[in-house]
Amino acid sequence: MQFRLKHFIIAIIVIVVVLIGGLSWHQHNHFNRNTTVNGVAVGGMTADQAYQKVKASSRSNDVYLNGKLIYNGTQSDSGITSADKGKFTTALKDQRTFLPSGKKRNMTVLPSNVDSEQTTAMKQSVDSAVAKLNEGRRAPVDAYAVLKNGKVSTVAAKKGNQYDLENVMKQFNNERANGTIRLTAHYKQPLAVNSKEVQNEKSKLSALAKRKVTYQVEKQNYRLTADDVITKATYQKGKYSFDTAAVKSHIDQINAKQATLGKAFKFKTHSGKEITTSDKGSYGWKISADRAGATLANAMADNKKSVDAKKDIYGTGYNKRGTGYGVTSNDGIGNTYVELSLAEQHVWFYKDGKCVFDADVVTGSNTPGNRTPKGVWYIMYQQSPATLRGLNDDGSTYSSPVQYWSPFTDSGCGFHDASWRNNWSKTEYLTTTGGSHGCANMHPSDAGRAYHDMEINEPVVIY
Numbered sequence: 001m002q003f004r005l006k007h008f009i010i011a012i013i014v015i016v017v018v019l020i021g022g023l024s025w026h027q028h029n030h031f032n033r034n035t036t037v038n039g040v041a042v043g044g045m046t047a048d049q050a051y052q053k054v055k056a057s058s059r060s061n062d063v064y065l066n067g068k069l070i071y072n073g074t075q076s077d078s079g080i081t082s083a084d085k086g087k088f089t090t091a092l093k094d095q096r097t098f099l100p101s102g103k104k105r106n107m108t109v110l111p112s113n114v115d116s117e118q119t120t121a122m123k124q125s126v127d128s129a130v131a132k133l134n135e136g137r138r139a140p141v142d143a144y145a146v147l148k149n150g151k152v153s154t155v156a157a158k159k160g161n162q163y164d165l166e167n168v169m170k171q172f173n174n175e176r177a178n179g180t181i182r183l184t185a186h187y188k189q190p191l192a193v194n195s196k197e198v199q200n201e202k203s204k205l206s207a208l209a210k211r212k213v214t215y216q217v218e219k220q221n222y223r224l225t226a227d228d229v230i231t232k233a234t235y236q237k238g239k240y241s242f243d244t245a246a247v248k249s250h251i252d253q254i255n256a257k258q259a260t261l262g263k264a265f266k267f268k269t270h271s272g273k274e275i276t277t278s279d280k281g282s283y284g285w286k287i288s289a290d291r292a293g294a295t296l297a298n299a300m301a302d303n304k305k306s307v308d309a310k311k312d313i314y315g316t317g318y319n320k321r322g323t324g325y326g327v328t329s330n331d332g333i334g335n336t337y338v339e340l341s342l343a344e345q346h347v348w349f350y351k352d353g354k355c356v357f358d359a360d361v362v363t364g365s366n367t368p369g370n371r372t373p374k375g376v377w378y379i380m381y382q383q384s385p386a387t388l389r390g391l392n393d394d395g396s397t398y399s400s401p402v403q404y405w406s407p408f409t410d411s412g413c414g415f416h417d418a419s420w421r422n423n424w425s426k427t428e429y430l431t432t433t434g435g436s437h438g439c440a441n442m443h444p445s446d447a448g449r450a451y452h453d454m455e456i457n458e459p460v461v462i463y
Contacts (some may be wrong), residue, residue, distance in 0.1 A: 027182075032105070036105070040053060047092045059178075060179050071121070080111050081112045100362035139160045139162045140187075143195070145198055145234065147209055151209075193390070198423055204240075205234075215307060218326055224247070224250065230244060242297040245294060261286040264278065265281040266331045270355065295307055319411055319457060330410055338415075341463060346358060365433060372439070377413075382406045385401060385402065385403050385404075390437060404448060416439055417441075418442065
């Protein structure tokens with residue numbers, strides 16, 4: 001009796017092993033019963049059988065969005081070729097379960113031969129359909145972190161009712177292999193305060209709030225904190241945005257101490273007399289608070305320890321970037337300059353502190369609009385030869401060819417030869433008609449030497 005029971009148990013075990021083995025073999029080599037490939041039912045088929053069936057199928061190429069047909073496609077073959085056969089074996093492995101499963105699952109095998117032109121048209125129809133659905137709908141607003149007045153906080157998200165085009169397009173790309181594409185539009189979800197992205201924003205801004213940078217202005221250094229520079233900052237999608245209104249008061253202080261634009265200079269003339277120039281000239285520089293704010297905030301974002309102010313300066317006249325930055329000798333004028341005395345009707349050209357040439361001139365007539373302006377200007381550019389054009393006092397136009405032209409004001413005053421001039425008296429400029437229109441007229445024999453003894457951006461001191 002015991003012998004028979006023992007053999008019965010062994011037989012049962014053998015049967016179970018055979019059944020499990022057979023089931024395992026079947027599961028290993030056949031798709032589950034509710035599996036589809038590219039929308040084609042392949043349940044119970046081997047990889048090869050599934051390949052043959054899907055390859056022989058046709059595609060409607062219709063696209064549905066939320067159950068509504070939005071693209072009536074042109075029917076085509078499956079696009080599956082012999083090059084895709086191995087993909088079915090991979091799909092079989094990916095859907096394999098230990099026990100038979102009735103779960104519905106669609107496996108995607110991207111065809112080697114896809115109608116790219118029709119795909120483009122399908123995407124355009126999806127884009128248009130979602131855009132139409134979104135007409136009049138409100139976009140969501142992501143939560144975000146903000147640094148304001150030295151403190152980092154978060155602003156909560158605001159939900160909207162717009163549909164998420166990116167999500168629909170992702171569905172399309174996943175469904176494109178199917179003969180019929182069925183898409184569902186979902187509301188676009190904003191980033192939440194506790195999202196990884198917003199927490200990263202907080203981390204970036206918290207680090208930024210602790211940073212300092214040294215601002216180098218010529219030979220002076222200014223240590224500035226994030227509070228000194230940044231009123232408000234955000235960090236979204238890998239990019240900082242700054243409000244740097246806070247830095248303006250600091251830049252105003254630096255400009256008051258060091259800037260030269262619109263400033264009256266202390267100047268020692270050729271005779272050794274010290275004068276104070278007019279502050280009406282164009283020579284000099286100032287720091288732009290807007291540029292400085294961007295420079296300093298970006299330097300802090302990049303964790304730089306110091307940055308130079310040179311690219312933050314501005315000026316007036318021809319060179320809007322400013323002139324004389326870095327020049328600290330001679331009250332900011334330096335040792336290479338042009339000195340023009342209206343009273344003496346004479347000009348001196350200095351190189352490295354030494355006068356290399358001087359000459360008589362005739363300057364602007366003693367009438368409003370013609371007087372040569374006092375102040376510290378600069379050589380804007382040089383041209384040889386050139387033609388000077390403008391209006392005479394009676395309203396008529398003039399066109400005067402010259403060999404050498406070095407303008408120093410936007411209004412058209414400059415150094416040039418005046419071959420038409422006969423009267424070179426030192427009092428000619430005091431009359432209403434004997435002087436120039438504001439230029440410094442030079443003897444033709446002197447103009448060439450003077451031209452070559454000047455350089456662009458060189459200061460011109462007129463008093």
